[in-house]
Amino acid sequence: MSIELHRHGDIHEIRLARPPVNALTPELLSALRAAVQAAPAEGARGIVLTGGSKVFSGGMDVPHLMGLDRASLKAGWATLFAAARALADSRVPVVAAIGGHSPAGGCVLALCCDYRIMARGPFRIGLNEVQVGLVAPDAIQHLMRRVVGTYRAERLLVAGSLVESEQAQAIGLVDELTDAEHVLARALHWLEELLKLPSAAMLASRQVARTDMIAALEAFSDDHLDGFIEDWYAPGTQAALQALVARLKK
Known part of the structure; x- marks a missing residue:
């Protein structure tokens, strides 16, 4: 199983369940997309997205991707954008309960949620694609800009920075911190309070507020993805990715 589904009344928990670090594969991302899209029809009024206790998600499974042919x-990369769009365009609110590290693709998924609660401690989050020779597409950069502001997003993206939880909260990358054992409970509480509001007005306001994010992700076309894949095969990027795979094997 790449994901697990748990029900807390009318709030559904979708848990990334691919130990040890919930590295994202096409299969996991397709399952996540399907679960998010199916949840409202199955009675969910809200969704909590959770991961591991030390790592929410380590991002895309680079060793797996390195073994794939171009097509x-x-x-495989298209499934990340499809899962991101499903979260951004969810008919019900989604909270990311981030129990540990959340780099790269893990951060992308969290940024598509309505609210982010992170475990307090030496856990890091951010879009660090530059560190392996990749450029985060504008649709992904938009996700960062909308939560931390244009200039701060530029600094983080250009450096490929990962920031610890306290700094992440200070700059608005996550909304609140709590002890690791309370992350899920806080996420459920936040949703429960939100769901006490008049439903039609809350959901309509949410839809208007998220229009920019949905539009940015929907604007990411097949041509943009082709350009990203070309960058993947650039010699410098391949060298950085090979070095990453070697480190992961140690």
Whole structure:
């Protein structure tokens, strides 16, 4: 199983369940997309997205991707954008309960949620694609800009920075911190309070407020993905990715 589904009344928990670090594969991302889209019809009024106790998600499974041919690689990356769009365009609110580290693709998923609660401690989050020779597409950069502001997003993205939880909260990258064992409970509480509001007005306001994010992700076209794949195969990027795979094997 790449995901687990748990029900807390009318709030559904979708848990990334691919130990040890919930590295994202096309199969996991497709399952996540399907679960998010199916949840409202199954009675969910809200969703909590959770991961591991030390790592929410380590991002895309680079060793797996390195073994794919070009067509499969493109299809694999497309599943990340499809899962991101499903979260951004969810008919019900989604909270990211971030129990640990959340770099790269893990951060992308969290940024598409309505609210982010992170475990307090030496856990890091951010879009660090530059560190492996990749450029986060504008649709992904938009997600960062909308929560931390244009200039701060530029600094973080250009450096490929990962920031610890206290700084992440200070700059608005996450909304609140709590002890690791309370992350899920706080996420459920936040949703429970939100769901006490008049439903039609809350959901309509949410839809208007998220229009920019949904539009940015929907504007990410097949041509943009082709350009990203070309960058993947650039010699410098391949060298950085090979070095990353070697580190992961140690």
